[in-house]
Amino acid sequence: MPSTYRYFLYLSYLSCFLTGIPIALGLIRIKHFSVSTKLILLLMIISIVTEISIFALHKLHISNLFVARLFDAVEFILLSFFFERIFSETKKKFSHALSSVVKVFMIIFIGVAFFDLYTNGFNSMDNISLTTACILLMIYSIIAFFHLIQNPVFDNILRAPLFWFNTGILAYFSGNLFLFIFSNYIEDHFPRLSPALWGIHSLLNITFYILISIGFWKTAARQI
Amino acid sequence: MENSGQADIVLLIIAGCLGMLILVVSIILFVVYYQKRVLSQKNDFQKQLLSATVQVEEKERERIAKNIHDDVGTLLSVLKLNMSRASRNTDNRELIEQINKENYKLLDESIQAVRGAIKDLAPPTLSKLGYLKTLGELCRQINGTDNINIVLVCEDMLLQLSQKNELQLYRLTKELLNNIIKHSNASHILAEFEEKDKMYKLRLSHNGRGITDEQVRELSAEQKGLGLKSIESRAQLIGASVHYSAGSIDMRPYVEVKIVYEKTH
Incomplete structure (x- = not known):
């Protein structure tokens, strides 16, 4: 394996290892967590289990794409529930509308996921549903930022745990958008590029975990 | 390639x-x-x-x-x-x-x-007889001055407000009446108090010169709006809203105070 590609592999290992930090922080401070924060912690735990499963299957030379496909669906559903809980705290006239938005987005995602499964098959990258999830989650994030501005709980927004969770989600999914769009094309036409580009994914993963960790740290005795 | x-x-x-x-x-x-x-x-x-x-x-x-x-x-x-x-x-x-x-x-x-x-300092009738009776007393005092005539229209009821909130509502009403007497050149004021849809509504309409919400905001922003800021502050304290209308051909100028209440058991 070319040495540069080894670095991308190490980056993937580092990304997997760093999942432990938000999980550890989360488990230490879990008694202070609201239901929505616990959803993020659950997502972190499922992430690390998925990462370990993917590596294990890779070592056994078994296709691991079905694990990633399942994880992507679970990730979107968990984050949808997370944002629904956040939006339920807005004023009544908006919370009903936003709750409907979440339900509609979930229906759209499920529809696209089945279409992706039909188009790409179970053992291939689910780039269509992932791209859709990215766009929908970016929309959730922007609405959540708007909610944060309209309902300031802290004098300094940087003290709000939701700010950090939301920044992590927006940065991760928007940064990965182009990667997910072209993932299957690259696998089919330029397979040598794959490790390098998934290295970018690992960097974004690391950023995501760091921001989630900061969010858990800021939660402490406060709720979102 | x-x-x-x-x-x-x-x-x-x-x-x-x-x-x-x-x-x-x-x-x-x-x-x-x-x-x-x-x-x-x-x-x-x-x-x-x-x-x-x-x-x-x-x-x-x-x-x-x-x-x-x-x-x-x-x-x-x-x-x-x-x-x-x-x-x-x-x-x-x-x-x-x-x-x-x-x-x-x-x-x-x-x-x-x-x-x-x-x-x-603290009207004694307010704690004993409530806001409406004290408002009635205030209207009688105003009528006693001969400069202006005020009529109070309301049903006899006990307000579902805490004593603190009743006091603030009374002071707010008094300030609004003072403003109308001082600045509007009105000779007649109609004070209507009613309860509707878990909300109390006080409307003070008069035959003088009215003011709009926009003008109130402008005056509040200047140093002249001290009394208006105080009204706004008291309204915020009790969760009330104050709306000003300069009136039209068909309607007299008025100021309206709305306050949502919760029944205490």
């Missing part, structure tokens, strides 16, 4: 990623800056409201102190002089009787003046 295709794809993906990340950073910076600005404006407004309330209360205290000094102070000084005169003329029964009559009159007037000051 394959290499150039590879390079193009890599460039596209990296450019896409960087572009999206730059967009994300811009959004986050905007959110942080905007929230700081909104909070700063809110804090400034709250400070202004608080300052206005404190200033109005200080003015009210000064006025009450002046009244006590001018009325009660003068009366008690004269009473003291009379008692001193009486002690120097203990043999003169007629003079002593005359001085006693004068002193009773002075004491009566002092008691009335002190009661007036107490009413200004």
Whole structure:
């Protein structure tokens, strides 16, 4: 394996290892967590289990794409529930509308996921549903930022745990958008590029975990 | 050819990623800056409201102190002089009787003046009989001045408000009436109080010069709007809203106060 590609592999290992930090922080401070924060912690735990499963299957030379496909669906559903809980705290006239938005987005995602499964098959990258999830989650994030501005709980927004969770989600999914769009094309036409580009994914993963960790740290005795 | 295709794809993906990340950073910076600005404006407004309330209360205290000094102070000084005169003329029964009559009159007037000051500080009828009866009493006092006529229309009911909120509502009403009397050139005020849809509504309509919400906001922003800021501050304290209307051809100018209440069990 070319040495540069080894670095991308190490980056993937580092990304997997760093999942432990938000999980550890989360488990230490879990008694202070609201239901929505616990959803993020659950997502972190499922992430690390998925990462370990993917590596294990890779070592056994078994296709691991079905694990990633399942994880992507679970990730979107968990984050949808997370944002629904956040939006339920807005004023009544908006919370009903936003709750409907979440339900509609979930229906759209499920529809696209089945279409992706039909188009790409179970053992291939689910780039269509992932791209859709990215766009929908970016929309959730922007609405959540708007909610944060309209309902300031802290004098300094940087003290709000939701700010950090939301920044992590927006940065991760928007940064990965182009990667997910072209993932299957690259696998089919330029397979040598794959490790390098998934290295970018690992960097974004690391950023995501760091921001989630900061969010858990800021939660402490406060709720979102 | 394959290499150039590879390079193009890599460039596209990296450019896409960087572009999206730059967009994300811009959004986050905007959110942080905007929230700081909104909070700063809110804090400034709250400070202004608080300052206005404190200033109005200080003015009210000064006025009450002046009244006590001018009325009660003068009366008690004269009473003291009379008692001193009486002690120097203990043999003169007629003079002593005359001085006693004068002193009773002075004491009566002092008691009335002190009661007036107490009413200004904390109207006794409010805690015993409630907001509506006290408002009725206030309307009677205003009618007694002959400058303006006020009619109160309301059903006899006990308000589902705490004593604190009733006091603030009373003070708010009094300030609104004072403003109408001072600034509108009205000769007639109609005060209507009703309960509807778990909300109390007080409407003060008059035949004078009205003011709009926009004008109130402009005046509040200037130094002239001290009383208006105090009204806004009291309204916020009890969760009430105040709406001003300059009126039209078909409708008199009015100011309306709405307050949502919760039933206490």
